[in-house]
Each structure stands twice: as C-alpha cells, then as structure tokens.
Amino acid sequence: MAMEKFIKKPDRKPPKLIQSGPISWLLKNMFSSVTNSLISLIAILLVIQSVPFLVSWFLVDATWQGENRAACVENSGACWLYIREKFNLFIYGFFPKAEYWRVNAAAILFFVLIAPLFFKKFNFKLKWGLSVMVLYPVLTFILFYGGVAGLEVVETNKWGGLMLTVFVAYIGIIAAFPIGVILALGRNSDLPIAKYLCIGFIEFWRGVPLITILFMASVVLPLFLPEGVDLDKLMRATVGITLFQSAYLAEVVRGGIQAIPKGQYEAADSLGLNYYHKVSNIILPQALRIVIPSLVGTSISLFKDTTLLLIIGLFDVLAMVVATSADILWLGFEPEGYVFVGIIFWIFCYTLSRYSFKLEEKLSFKKN
C-alpha cells in the first residue's frame, strides 16, 4: 500500500488515439492503404450488385403460393411453388404414398437410437454406438423393403429422393469402414504379398473416377457373378460405392496408424500380445482417434458423391430434380430444383464439416 506513494504518476495523459468505434475499425480493416481501399471498393461494388439481385430472386419476386405454373410465370423470381408441389418426390422418390410413414419412422428411429450417446451418465457409449451403427442400416432396410410383419414389399426401384441418397451414403460409409481398416493394416504389414495386394487394391480404386466404378457396377458386375445370383441395380451401385469408399478410408486410417510411435508396438510386443490383441487393443484405438476429423471429411465427400447415382439411372435427390422438371405441367424450373437440392446438401455438409472442425479442436486440446 505504502509503496504506491513512491511511484511517480505520469504528468500527462498519453496522446489520444481513436481506437474504437466504427470509423477507426473501417480505417484499420478496410482502408488501411491505397490498394486495400481499392480492393474494398471493388468488393463493395460486387456485394451491391449481387445481393439485391439474389434477395429479389430468392424472396421478394419469388412465388410462394398459387395453384399451378401460371402463378409462377407472372413473377420474375424463383418459383418455390414447384418445390412445394414436388416436395414429397424430392424426399421420398417414388415410394408409395401410403408407406411414407416407414421412411419417417426410420428417421425418427435414428435419433431415438443415438439419443443415449448425448447423456453423460450413459456408460456403454462405445458398445451402444457401434451396435447402433451396424444394426441401424439392417433395421432400415427391413423397414423400407418390407416383406415381414405384414409390411408391403416396396421394390428398390421405387426408392428415391433424399431417402435414397442418405441410405446409400450411410451404407457406403459403414460397410466401407471394416474393409478400409483391414486394407490399411494390410498396407502397413510386413508380409510382402499382403502388402502389395492391398496397395494394388487401394491405388486402383483411388485412381479411377467414381463414375467408371458405377458403370462397372451396373454393366460389368453382373457378368462376374455366377449364374442365378442376381443383385438389383441399387445393390450393385452400393457395392461399387462401398469399395470405392473403402480405398479412401484405408488411406485415412493408414495415416493414423503411421502416426503411432514405434514404442507402442514395441511395448505391445514385449508384453507378449499377439497381432490381433496388439492391433485391436493398442494400435487401432489410438490411430482411429487421431483420424476422426479426416473420417468425417471422407464421409462428407462420399455424401456429395452419391449424386452420381443419377448417371446410372437411380433416382437420388438430384435425379428427382431432373425427373420432375420434365413434368409437362412444371417445365423449366430446373434452377429452383438445383438450388433447393444444393441447399439441402449444403446444410448437411456444412454442419458435418463444422462438427469435424470442433472435434479436431477438442481432440488436439486433450492431447496437450
């Protein structure tokens, strides 16, 4: 307390700087130099040019209500009426209307099943999560396809829309996971034959475009199967997508395995663990933890890639735009359809990528 008396107070105030307020912020962040000011002006011009146009197309001049196409032609903006009219087709494809509840039930089931994972006190998170991941697609398939418990059979060629997109992406991601892990382990193994077979497999699938794989699945795969074995188009495409995804997953997992320090292997060996125990108890739990963000990343890519199903004639959500815009009563609203589907994909992918970003931060924080 007493010390303060001896500290000399500054005899004048420091020069007054404008360090807050909108004007100084603008000066600092947008007009700090001649070049910066020029860039800002161009950018402002760009915003002024595009934002009003987009707002009027999306909202002001858009058609929200009406009976038919004629209502849309009057306005210069988007025709959201078309989306409303075809909404069920975008979501359920050609699924019979009376059976829509099955798709809804599957969606609700998903959230019910993963709900326990959000409770802190739930102790079997890993086991529960894994079994849900494996069992959920089986349950969904039974629910969609029917044929049991008095459910009417709905052939897979009637599946379509967002439901098909999500279903195929989900199966692709889940089924590719074990294959990808095995391939990654194979690629890292010291058995030359296993190693080179895995390298060949991975590089083959990564080297060719998905579209050729889908073509192959739809025209060549039937030739490879013995007589009498017949997979329908959706199943064949799913097989192709799964193998494609497994090669990408393998590379992600390999990155994780290679990041594990050598000491972990040596410690496991000195404890006398065999290969299975070493891998499943020591290596993989650590390796997979590291690569979770990249796993989410490849899953996002796969989800976007499911739109390619359109090219081999399956009716995913994007294909529904092409199909519905050929309806004579609603000709010529492709842009609205594409924008709508684009927004759906954007919401899914953006949420997932934010999630993976958060996860990355959380995991790297724990490590330190």
Place this chain on the structure above:
Amino acid sequence: MVVVKFYNNSKFRRIFFQVFILVSFIALIVFIVNNMFANMEKRGINTGFRFLTSESGFGILQSLIQYDETSSYGRTFFVGLLNTILVSFLGIVLATFLGFFIGISRLSSNWLLRKLTTVYIETFRNIPILLQILLWNTLFRRLLPPSDLEILPNIYISREQLTIPEITINPFFYVMLVVFFLLIGFIFFYKKRAEKKLFITGEGSPVFLVASVLVVGYFVVFIALRNVSFNFVDPIPGRFDFETGISIIPELFSLSIALGVYTATYISEAVRSGIESVDKGQREAAVALGLRKSTIMKTITIPQAMRVIIPPTTNQYLNLTKNSSLATAIGYPDLVSVFAGTTLNQVGQAVEIMLMTMAVYLLISLFISLILNIYNKKSKIVER
C-alpha cells in the same frame, strides 16, 4: 530346450498366411473370369479388341481431330480422350488462378475480402460438383441468346454453339514462334546478367521494364501481322448452320467453369495452409532487412510455401481430371461419355471398354503421382 510347435513358428506363420492370401486371391480371380466367360458366351457377347477397327457410325459434337460417322471406334476413343484432356486443362488453368487468388485473399488484412472469400469457399465446396455442373449448364442455356448473335466481329454465340473463324497456319507463323523463343531466351540472359551486375557492382537494371516492353511489343507486332501468320476463314451463316468456321459447344465452358470453381476451393485451402506454414521468423527477418511487402511475398514466402502447396494442388488436378468424367451428365463428349457410354451401348463389350477407360485414368494418376514423388524428393528441406 522348449520345443516350439511348428504352427507357432513365426516363420511358418508368415509363409502360411501369405500363401493362404495368394491362393484365395487367385481363386477369386479364377472364379470371376470363369463366370465372365460363361456369362458372355450365354449372352452372345464378343470378346477381344477387334471392335476398335470397325466403323462407329455415330457423330460427335466436338472433336479436336478429324472425325465422322465412318471413323473407327478406336478413333472415337482418341476423340473422347482429347476432349477430356481439353476440358481438364481449361478447368485446371481456371482452378489454379482462382485458387491462388482466393487462398491469398483469405489471409488479406482486408476484412471484407476475407469474408467474401470465406463465403465463396464454404458455398462451393459444400455443394456436390455434379449439381454445380448441371446448374452452370442450365444457366448457360437460359442466358445465351437463342439464335446466333455476333458479339465480336466474326464471332457468333448462341445456345447451341460459339462459332469462331477457322484458322489455318501459314509458314510465317513458325518464324514468329522462333522469334518468340529467342525473345524469351534474351530476357533470361539479360536477367542473369543483371543479377550478376547487381552482386558485383550493386547497380540494379530495369529488368522488369525491359522484359515487359519486349513482350508487349512482340504481341503488338504479332497481332498486326496476324493475317500473315494465319489464314482466317470467317464463319458464313448458312441456311441452318454455319457453312464455315469452328463451333465450340457451350458444355465445354459450363463444365470447365464448374470444375474450376469447385476445385479452386480446395486449391485455395492448400495455398492458405502453405503460406501459413512458412515460419513467422522468415517474414520478420525479411522485414528487418527492409524488403518491400511485395518482394517478401515473391522471394521469401511463396517459394517456401510452394513446398507445402504443390502436393495437395497436384492431387486436386488429378481429382479435377477424374471429375471431368461427369461430362456425361450434360452430354459433353468426353472419354466416358463417347466411349464408355455410346460405344459401349453399341458394341456391348462392357469388360474391354471399361478396362480401357479405367486404364486411361489409372495411367494419368500413376503418371502424376510419379512426378509428385520426384518433386517431393527434390523439395525436401536439406538440413545441415
């Protein structure tokens, strides 16, 4: 001594497992090939590559080499391949420029620019590329004039095509080409000498000025003498279509723009992380030496960032080339569209055709990863 049972011997296990894997792999291949031949025989599908020499009987909207209905399927393959290369090349050029611009802008001190580039990246990378291709294509079809419109002298544009004069090369063009290379050589020589002079005497030379005057001058002369180096045959509107002139389909542009815009988001991330990877001390040291901001970027930051930027960017080039196969959705005649599409439908030899198509993409990706490996080895940081 403990006797180890033979099945616990690690050497035995290694060999046993590998033999087991190999045998099951070969068994799978034999199984598939057997089924394949049985199925093909049953369905009456031909085998072999003889179909490549037979007449295709269909036309292609755009081809870089001479092609018509009487050409062979083998030629169809090359037309498709060249179209794939053309659209990928255009896409790569666009993606590179856009990607570098966006990547550098993301680190700009300008708040508005930073926000706008973030919006760009988050919008375009989270929407499937196929959707973007379809949307660009629809917009092009909507916004272009329905009938041929002369936008520049002798250049017509419409929904169907962009028509430009036919160009043939005169011998004088090669003279201009030689002059061009001599000019480049001279500029390099001059730059080397200027650097030498700078190190010895400390005097600078106006390298940039000399180079730009020479290049601009060359292009002025080139344009002035264009009628000597080239023969132009102007498009003459005929009754239904142009009788002369080269027509380019708009799908080429919608596809390459969509691919470029989409891939640029990934390249910009690579550029950003590359620039961020350069140690802060490097920039500070350069500032302490009194170098200008642009010089720091050009001679200190970018050369070091390139080591981090180039591998992922090359991978993106590869992805773009693979994505160009989506051309088939909008009817641009690329390899997959004309060969794995039309040709396959006509010939029916799915196995051979898919094999050839996949082999092309595999070769391209092997070639690019080979170059990348060489680059990575060369650009490794050499430490004392």
